[in-house]
Amino acid sequence: MCSVTVEKAVVAVSGISLAEKELNIVEGENSELRYTITPSDATDRSVSWKSSDSGIVSVNTSGVVTAAAPGTATITVTTRDGGYTDTCSVTVEKAVVNVTGITLDKSTANLVKGQSEDITATVLPNDATNKKVKWSSSNTKVATVSGTGIVVATGAGTSTITAMTEDGGFTAEVKVTVSKITPSIDALPKASAITEGSLLSASTLTGGRAIDPATGATIKGTFEWQNPTLLPELADSKSSFFGVIFRPDDTANYESANGLVQIEVKAAVVPAEGVKLDKSAYDIFVGKTLQATATVSPADATNKKVFWGSSNSKIVTIDASGKMTAVAAGEAVITATTADGDFSDKAEVHVKKHPTTITLKPTASAISEGGALKESALSGGTATSGGVPVPGIFVWSNPQMIPLISDSLKTEYDVDFVPSDKSTYEENSTKVKVEVKQKIYPVSGITISQRTLELKIGETGTLNAAVAPENATNKAVTWASSNINAATVDGSGNVTAVAEGSSVISVTTDDGGFSDSCTVTVSPANVPVSGINIENSKLTLRPNESIAIVVNVLPDNATNKAVTWKSADENIATVDANGNVTAVAQGQTVVSAVTDEGGFTAECIVSVTGEGGGGGGCDTGAGILLLTFTIPFIYRRKR
Numbered sequence: 001m002c003s004v005t006v007e008k009a010v011v012a013v014s015g016i017s018l019a020e021k022e023l024n025i026v027e028g029e030n031s032e033l034r035y036t037i038t039p040s041d042a043t044d045r046s047v048s049w050k051s052s053d054s055g056i057v058s059v060n061t062s063g064v065v066t067a068a069a070p071g072t073a074t075i076t077v078t079t080r081d082g083g084y085t086d087t088c089s090v091t092v093e094k095a096v097v098n099v100t101g102i103t104l105d106k107s108t109a110n111l112v113k114g115q116s117e118d119i120t121a122t123v124l125p126n127d128a129t130n131k132k133v134k135w136s137s138s139n140t141k142v143a144t145v146s147g148t149g150i151v152v153a154t155g156a157g158t159s160t161i162t163a164m165t166e167d168g169g170f171t172a173e174v175k176v177t178v179s180k181i182t183p184s185i186d187a188l189p190k191a192s193a194i195t196e197g198s199l200l201s202a203s204t205l206t207g208g209r210a211i212d213p214a215t216g217a218t219i220k221g222t223f224e225w226q227n228p229t230l231l232p233e234l235a236d237s238k239s240s241f242f243g244v245i246f247r248p249d250d251t252a253n254y255e256s257a258n259g260l261v262q263i264e265v266k267a268a269v270v271p272a273e274g275v276k277l278d279k280s281a282y283d284i285f286v287g288k289t290l291q292a293t294a295t296v297s298p299a300d301a302t303n304k305k306v307f308w309g310s311s312n313s314k315i316v317t318i319d320a321s322g323k324m325t326a327v328a329a330g331e332a333v334i335t336a337t338t339a340d341g342d343f344s345d346k347a348e349v350h351v352k353k354h355p356t357t358i359t360l361k362p363t364a365s366a367i368s369e370g371g372a373l374k375e376s377a378l379s380g381g382t383a384t385s386g387g388v389p390v391p392g393i394f395v396w397s398n399p400q401m402i403p404l405i406s407d408s409l410k411t412e413y414d415v416d417f418v419p420s421d422k423s424t425y426e427e428n429s430t431k432v433k434v435e436v437k438q439k440i441y442p443v444s445g446i447t448i449s450q451r452t453l454e455l456k457i458g459e460t461g462t463l464n465a466a467v468a469p470e471n472a473t474n475k476a477v478t479w480a481s482s483n484i485n486a487a488t489v490d491g492s493g494n495v496t497a498v499a500e501g502s503s504v505i506s507v508t509t510d511d512g513g514f515s516d517s518c519t520v521t522v523s524p525a526n527v528p529v530s531g532i533n534i535e536n537s538k539l540t541l542r543p544n545e546s547i548a549i550v551v552n553v554l555p556d557n558a559t560n561k562a563v564t565w566k567s568a569d570e571n572i573a574t575v576d577a578n579g580n581v582t583a584v585a586q587g588q589t590v591v592s593a594v595t596d597e598g599g600f601t602a603e604c605i606v607s608v609t610g611e612g613g614g615g616g617g618c619d620t621g622a623g624i625l626l627l628t629f630t631i632p633f634i635y636r637r638k639r
Contacts, residue, residue: 142154456523
């Protein structure tokens with residue numbers, strides 16, 4: 001008898017898939033990850049779990065993840081059979097801390113208009129997640145508040161400033177009181193004169209100025225007599241002070257202010273005897289205003305009122321105060337007539353158009369050879385009057401003119417500016433260049449002015465290249481050096497010697513590629529001057545005698561041995577460019593030689609006597625002594 005055991009066939013795993021590919025959880029929370037193994041009847045369904053960063057999120061053997069700290073980590077699940085994997089990206093967000101309240105650094109604030117004050121809000125707890133605060137004012141006519149808690153007083157009164165948290169709607173308040181401002185009287189008004197026996201109310205107050213003490217801004221309002229029923233006496237004239245009060249228009253924000261003003265009390269009525277305008281003629285531009293002044297005589301005339309008139313209101317108008325308004329260009333006459341006595345004076349008024357200034361010329365479009373200016377369009381350009389742009393157009397003065405090709409972008413042609421408002425603004429003119437395009441002439445060759453060039457290290461030279469034909473259209477060329485270690489060349493043919501050696505400098509036309517070259521040879525640089533000494537340091541001559549002073553430029557192989565000679569007093573002795581000294585008159589002077597390179601100096605004392613010392617004698621001993629002290633000093637100073 002035989003016993004047979006039949007075992008179930010093993011089904012291999014072919015893959016695994018997580019239900020969540022991404023997961024967002026809050027710090028401290030847990031979440032279970034679900035997965036599916038294929039095929040569903042796989043024999044070994046066991047898996048293992050792993051976190052890429054357990055400090056952010058951990059996972060147990062059942063696939064339950066625990067958020068530990070804010071951040072992102074990857075959870076990987078792996079089948080034991082076959083090692084198949086899948087992943088889920090887990091993002092841990094910080095836990096939200098809710099707002100529990102709000103406090104302000106003050107509960108009240110007292111301001112005057114224009115002042116500001118900062119209010120600081122503290123949201124509780126300190127680690128609350130959302131600390132955003134919204135500010136508001138119960139009365140913005142009294143005080144406004146910015147989004148950062150800056151309160152600005154805008155008018156007298158009270159307002160409640162409220163700070164409200166975005167999270168939870170918690171509030172805190174500050175009561176703001178804005179007081180009225182007491183104006184400062186910057187200038188007192190002037191009182192018109194009154195006749196003896198008149199009440200103070202008969203005097204008119206004019207002018208005067210009250211300002212905001214904080215900003216200096218003028219406060220609108222009026223000055224009035226504090227006691228208009230007072231009766232000033234003649235003895236009070238220009239000696240006693242009477243009270244005035246400034247009443248602001250804006251009584252909501254400003255208090256009244258007081259001051260004292262003198263008044264003139266006239267003994268009797270003085271009749272007018274004549275009137276005189278401040279000018280015999282006025283010049284004014286269209287649209288502008290100008291004040292005419294009429295002076296009634298005598299100066300103490302009681303009634304100085306005048307009436308104004310214009311002979312042509314279409315040219316100029318004039319109001320009751322004598323202010324003229326120019327209406328249109330032309331001529332008119334204004335008249336001032338006294339109310340007392342009917343005296344009058346006249347003046348001419350010349351109304352002119354506003355002058356215009358062309359501040360930016362227009363640009364002209366190119367035209368073809370043989371074309372007239374009218375074929376060139378003018379664009380852009382600006383004309384102003386008094387710094388203000390004036391609307392208008394630019395046109396050619398002679399549109400039929402035909403520019404020559406040789407005038408292209410050289411000769412300027414007349415252009416007129418025509419303002420849109422011809423009645424107000426004057427026309428003007430300028431000159432503009434125009435491009436005349438010519439036929440294209442191809443390049444046929446190029447020649448450099450020289451075949452060789454010798455330079456010393458550090459020196460520069462310029463090579464000139466002539467493009468043929470002379471009227472070639474495109475004369476652009478490119479320069480190049482065959483050995484930039486010896487010599488370089490720029491785009492204008494300027495050659496710079498760099499080091500000893502040679503280089504072939506070539507130039508090639510952009511049009512046609514024609515070329516020519518020059519060989520540049522670079523030799524060592526110049527030997528610099530290090531000093532100078534003189535063989536004749538002291539001379540004695542008679543008038544009209546001459547002698548040559550010999551100097552030695554050091555070192556002996558210095559490249560530039562040129563010196564400049566100078567006599568301290570040419571009335572005693574002169575010296576020419578070669579060091580030849582000629583005695584002129586009795587006395588003593590110093591002849592100096594200065595090297596052109598380095599500025600080193602050597603000196604010779606020249607004495608001119610009336611007798612003796614003939615033949616240009618030289619005091620050798622004195623010369624040696626002078627060289628011993630003078631030349632080393634000069635040399636050390638140069639170094």
